[in-house]
Amino acid sequence: MTDRLYYRDSYLTRFQARVVDANPERTRVYLDRTAFYPTSGGQPFDTGTLGGVTVTDVIDEGERIAHVTAEPVVRIEVEGMIDEARRFDHMRQHTGQHLLSAVFIEMLEAPTVSFHLGADACTIDIQREALSADNVRAVEKRANDLVMENRQVAVGFRAAADDLGLRKATDRTGEVRVVTIAGLDRSACGGTHVRATGEIGPILIRKLDRIRGIVRLEFLCGTRAIARARADFDALAGVCRVLSCPLDEAPAHVSAQRERLQIAEKSRARLAVEVARIEGRELWRNTEPRPSGRRIAVRNVPAVTEEVRILAQSFVAGESACFIALASDPPGILLAASADSGIHAGNVLKAALAKHGGRGGGNAVLAQGSVPSREDVEKVRANIEAQLS
Numbered sequence: 001m002t003d004r005l006y007y008r009d010s011y012l013t014r015f016q017a018r019v020v021d022a023n024p025e026r027t028r029v030y031l032d033r034t035a036f037y038p039t040s041g042g043q044p045f046d047t048g049t050l051g052g053v054t055v056t057d058v059i060d061e062g063e064r065i066a067h068v069t070a071e072p073v074v075r076i077e078v079e080g081m082i083d084e085a086r087r088f089d090h091m092r093q094h095t096g097q098h099l100l101s102a103v104f105i106e107m108l109e110a111p112t113v114s115f116h117l118g119a120d121a122c123t124i125d126i127q128r129e130a131l132s133a134d135n136v137r138a139v140e141k142r143a144n145d146l147v148m149e150n151r152q153v154a155v156g157f158r159a160a161a162d163d164l165g166l167r168k169a170t171d172r173t174g175e176v177r178v179v180t181i182a183g184l185d186r187s188a189c190g191g192t193h194v195r196a197t198g199e200i201g202p203i204l205i206r207k208l209d210r211i212r213g214i215v216r217l218e219f220l221c222g223t224r225a226i227a228r229a230r231a232d233f234d235a236l237a238g239v240c241r242v243l244s245c246p247l248d249e250a251p252a253h254v255s256a257q258r259e260r261l262q263i264a265e266k267s268r269a270r271l272a273v274e275v276a277r278i279e280g281r282e283l284w285r286n287t288e289p290r291p292s293g294r295r296i297a298v299r300n301v302p303a304v305t306e307e308v309r310i311l312a313q314s315f316v317a318g319e320s321a322c323f324i325a326l327a328s329d330p331p332g333i334l335l336a337a338s339a340d341s342g343i344h345a346g347n348v349l350k351a352a353l354a355k356h357g358g359r360g361g362g363n364a365v366l367a368q369g370s371v372p373s374r375e376d377v378e379k380v381r382a383n384i385e386a387q388l389s
Contacts, residue, residue: 002064003033007177008155010091010192013048013082019073021064026072030064035082038065042115043094043191046087051078087192089222093122095153095181095193096143096200096221100124102167102185103142108135111168113214121206121224126215136205136217143203150198151182164188204229269306276307280314284321290389294341295321298381303327304334304368312336313366322388324381331377332360332370335384339365343388352383 005012017031029050038060039045045058050067057068067073094117101112101124110128158164160176170176170188179189181197194200201222209216220228236250245253287295297315301308304327312323316338322345325334333353337343346362353360353369356376360369371377 002031004065004190005033005035006037006192007190009035010087010155010194013084013087015080017078017080019076019078022073026074027069029067029069029073031067031078031080034065034067035080036065036067037087037090037192041189041191042097043090043117044119046082046090048080048082050080051075088194089224090117091192091194092200092222093117093220093224094189094191095179095197096203096219097122097124098179098185098187098189098193099146099181099197099200100139100143100203100205100217100219101187102181103139103146105167106184107139107142121218121220121228123216123218125211126217128215129213130210131208131215131217136208140203140205146181146184147197147200147203150196151184152196153193154180154182155193156180202226202229206232272307273310276310277314280311280317280323283311284315284318287321289320292389293320294343294388296324296385296388297321298324298326298385300326300328302329304332308334309366316341316365324384326377326381328374328377330370331372331374332368333358333377333380333384334366334368335362336366337364348384348387349380352380352387355383356380 005015012035015033015035017033019029020032021030022028036048036055036058037043037046038058040060048055050069051073053073054070055067056070059066059068097115104110104112104126108128110126112124113127114125116123156178157175158178160170160173164176164178165186167185167187172188176188177190178186179193180186202225203219203221204225205217205219206228207218236247240247240250243250243253243257283297284295287297289295295318304325308325312325312334313336315321315323316336319338320341321338322341322343323336327333333349335345335349337345344364345367346364349367349369350361353371356371356379358369358371358376358380361367371380
């Protein structure tokens, strides 16, 4: 059994231990005691060195902890050194999660159902259908007020059979490790934590996502929160420089720009449709009939857009006409035929697509489909033109 030193002292980042077991390559070693925290409870493992060798993973195997190393650990007596900055960051984030979860219960009766401590941000899943902006601001303010109160965070061990008064009941038996934030929260937890809420630093709630009846909330604590707030501010300041407006007026300016852009886009779309109609009629006049008597136009286009469809329909509005559009991304083809062309566009295209692994169809006048590759587009085109000419 591995003696878990981090249970009693989260600030311990240097320790002596004895290797009691290892794989034949001695790159997966087991110690009699360790301060390395293994991935568990939503918190990632500690990094550092063991006997001067880099630790790449720490795995909880129940009764003991495995330390995976980049090179063999050859000595029996070793010194472990933990990345202190990473450990303290994890302590701040994890204690911040306990505090936030307690505040959500206190203010909104919304329990936490899961927690994840990531490299860039942390998330908690709240059992609630939705959270308003006012809810988030109130919870964030209350959490930061508790940070400023610098309440004691204590770790103790109690029998699971006792009345523990936990925020969330535990199914563990025997001895239970309890993390307490004075006057606020008691939780069964094996993670690493700070000694007082003041060490958590500022708490920033950034993003909410609704996922299957819960709200996933992204938050950051301490220097993470400061760095993210600075990055957010710099990004917003950059937007303001482009808009030539004060920071506080940015939302109104962006909204106004968006409205103008939407109006311009609608105008552009109307003009594009009208241009396509004119081009279609002009293309029909300038296209000589083939031996079949049909006027056939073939166009290569990046994609089949609404303008391409209007162009095709305008072309086949003329007598005895067929229009083929060859799209490159994604690979596809459009076929349009005039009512007097003697061609059913849907049937012709569907049959040609089937020969080359494509799918699609349509009505007598307009049909569209896709094929696996650009080479197949040309094969389908050749098949169709052979029928039309």
